[in-house]
Amino acid sequence: MTIVRIRKEKKYALVVDIGGTNTVVGLGNLKGKILKKNKIKTLPESGPDFLFLKIINVLKGFIKKFKLKKEDILFSSIGSPGPLDLKQGSIIHSVNLSGWEKFNLREPLEAAFKIPAFIENDANLAGLGESWLGAGKGKKMVLAFTLGTGVGGAVIIHDRIFNGSKGYGAELGHITIYPDGPLCTCSNHGCLEAYISAGGILRRVFENKKALSKSILNKFSIETLTPFKVSLAAQKGDKFAINILKETGRYLGIALASYTNIFNPDVIILGGGIMKDNKIVQNHAKKELRKRAFKIMSKDVKIALTKLGDNAPLIGAIKNGLNLYYGNL
Ligand SMILES: [Zn+2]
Numbered sequence: 001m002t003i004v005r006i007r008k009e010k011k012y013a014l015v016v017d018i019g020g021t022n023t024v025v026g027l028g029n030l031k032g033k034i035l036k037k038n039k040i041k042t043l044p045e046s047g048p049d050f051l052f053l054k055i056i057n058v059l060k061g062f063i064k065k066f067k068l069k070k071e072d073i074l075f076s077s078i079g080s081p082g083p084l085d086l087k088q089g090s091i092i093h094s095v096n097l098s099g100w101e102k103f104n105l106r107e108p109l110e111a112a113f114k115i116p117a118f119i120e121n122d123a124n125l126a127g128l129g130e131s132w133l134g135a136g137k138g139k140k141m142v143l144a145f146t147l148g149t150g151v152g153g154a155v156i157i158h159d160r161i162f163n164g165s166k167g168y169g170a171e172l173g174h175i176t177i178y179p180d181g182p183l184c185t186c187s188n189h190g191c192l193e194a195y196i197s198a199g200g201i202l203r204r205v206f207e208n209k210k211a212l213s214k215s216i217l218n219k220f221s222i223e224t225l226t227p228f229k230v231s232l233a234a235q236k237g238d239k240f241a242i243n244i245l246k247e248t249g250r251y252l253g254i255a256l257a258s259y260t261n262i263f264n265p266d267v268i269i270l271g272g273g274i275m276k277d278n279k280i281v282q283n284h285a286k287k288e289l290r291k292r293a294f295k296i297m298s299k300d301v302k303i304a305l306t307k308l309g310d311n312a313p314l315i316g317a318i319k320n321g322l323n324l325y326y327g328n329l
Pocket of ligand 1: 173
């Protein structure tokens with residue numbers, strides 16, 4: 001048997017991170033270095049065909065700029081909001097990309113570049129990127145959360161994505177925190193996401209009218225306020241904003257305690273707008289976790305912030321491509 005060794009810095013991957021608002025298109029080497037990336041508008045209402053035309057154009061531009069030959073590029077790897085039908089290569093359901101179901105996300109890239117294309121849920125890729133080269137580097141059992149429009153979660157074991165029997169699993173944002181809580185986007189009541197997603201945070205702000213009237217957040221409407229502005233107000237010492245973030249950390253910590261008991265993780269990585277320049281959520285999540293989880297596991301689990309930031313899904317896309325490319329040989 002001949003073992004083929006490739007020089008990973010000399011081979012490349014085309015990577016795409018599709019989001020509801022923006023799509024990031026990149027070129028990286030197989031060591032996980034992103035050499036070039038461009039952000040383009042997703043414009044969901046214009047449909048996936050239009051977006052993929054733009055993606056392919058950007059990628060062709062990168063290939064030309066770096067003077068790459070066909071054999072230099074091993075695969076393309078795409079992240080998309082999900083859940084995804086990994087077999088069909090399509091989106092099953094996405095609030096932000098409605099009407100895109102049935103579209104095969106792999107085909108346009110396979111046809112344009114004649115290389116294998118892989119797809120995976122964007123939150124899983126972000127977690128994988130962090131596990132491979134970011135805040136979870138060298139760790140065996142990594143959990144990752146992205147707090148944004150939704151609450152994305154990932155379970156990464158030995159730098160591989162754990163996503164259940166058909167690939168829909170690891171929806172860590174949809175654990176029930178309170179049985180009769182607010183309706184969640186998944187149609188359950190009282191999910192973690194219903195409390196600590198952007199919408200969940202804003203709902204809690206505007207629900208407490210009395211406290212809001214004494215806060216600097218009072219000048220915003222539900223349309224103009226964002227979790228990041230809540231975070232800024234907290235940094236300025238606004239008591240109400242601080243309490244909202246403490247509560248956010250507490251809800252998160254309740255879920256993290258359960259996940260710690262289930263997975264016994266080495267590290268839990270937190271990312272997303274609300275986590276930027278803000279220790280309140282992180283500290284309160286940690287406090288709650290330590291209070292609730294088995295001591296033998298909670299004493300060792302590290303709570304860290306993302307290291308790779310916006311590049312995490314792209315770097316994760318390279319690693320996922322490597323896992324699947326070599327796994328399929
Ligand atoms: Zn839910």
